[in-house]
Amino acid sequence: MGGDDEDERDEDDHDDERGIEREYSRRRKMSRGRFVALCIVQGNFALQMARPDSIPGRYRLLAVALMALLGVWALLAVRRGRTTVGADGVSTRGAFRVRRWAWHDIYDLRVETDPRRRSTDVKSLTYLYENDGRRAHLPHLDDWQLPDVWAEVADLHTAAARHRGMTWERRPATEVRIRERAAHRKARERAAVGAMLVLFTAIGYLVWTVTVDDGHRLLAFFLLPGAPLTAYALLVTFFRLRSSRTPAHA
Known part of the structure; x- marks a missing residue:
């Protein structure tokens, strides 16, 4: 019995050390290959817009405006995007939107690997599933920003159990x-x-x-x-x- 009590205290000390209050944001920049591909796309767009015989001026202005809006959105998504985990639940922040879930509304946290992402930086993403089956992507909680996203999510399951008030069983x-x-x-x-x-x-x-x-x-x-x-x-x-x-x- 004494050994079991010591093991439980050790687990509690580990949870206290890691804590449930965590924030996941951008830690690593995009890879060199992805940066080069982005530069090629932007360079080709600029070249096409610079050609006087490409498209009329008013349509060129519309294309530039749309590209600028897309660039602003992408920049804000990278700068502001984050996932926050706390005793009350999980929240995500994108370019303009903030979403929050209480622990009792969360059914599961799952790391999923998409075979179509083999050539991209991020191959495994973490999703939050609600009790009604809806899912939401958790920004920066992935295998590009974290060395072992599966271990991190498993640790989140353990740390959140006491705040969730129920087990992580499948229904x-x-x-x-x-x-x-x-x-x-x-x-x-x-x-x-x-x-x-x-x-x-x-x-x-x-x-x-x-x-x-x-x-x-x-x-x-x-x-x-x-x-x-x-x-x-x-x-x-x-x-x-x-x-x-x-x-x-x-």
């Missing part, structure tokens, strides 16, 4: 909702890819009409917002119906 109903939401999320991702292809086609058609200056320019302007949105709605419906006919695996 079948919640697992089913997680799989359903994952299927819907994949449907949205596939539909977004299809909508982007339609958008690029509409942009190409718009550029062609501006170049030849024919009577279809007004039609191109209507296609630019309408065609991608219509394609997205149709593809989401199609992929959701397709996933609903696929048997779920435990």
Whole structure:
């Protein structure tokens, strides 16, 4: 009995030493390869905008404004993005948005590796799952910013147990909702890819009409917002119906 009490005290001392109050923000900069790729993309954009025969001035100004807004958003997301863990729960902060979850509303914290990220800096991300199966990404709690993100999340499970008031057990109903939401999320991702292809086609058609200056320019302007949105709605419906006919695996 005495040995068990000493072991429990040792675990409590370890929890107190690590603490539940933690903040995860950017510790490492992007890799050299990713930085070079970003420079190439920005350089190509600047080259295209500098060409006098590329696109008319008003469209060039719109493209520059959109790129500038995207750059500001990315900078704020990097500078302000963070995940905070405390006795009350978990909170995340992005470029403009702050979200908070109490421990009793959190179903699980999971590290997930995406095979599509093999060529990127970050391959394993941490997600917070709510009791209804919704998930949220936890910024900077990943394998790029942390040497062992799996051990860190496991330690968070242990440290948060006393504040959560319940064990981290799996609940079948919640697992089913997680799989359903994952299927819907994949449907949205596939539909977004299809909508982007339609958008690029509409942009190409718009550029062609501006170049030849024919009577279809007004039609191109209507296609630019309408065609991608219509394609997205149709593809989401199609992929959701397709996933609903696929048997779920435990």
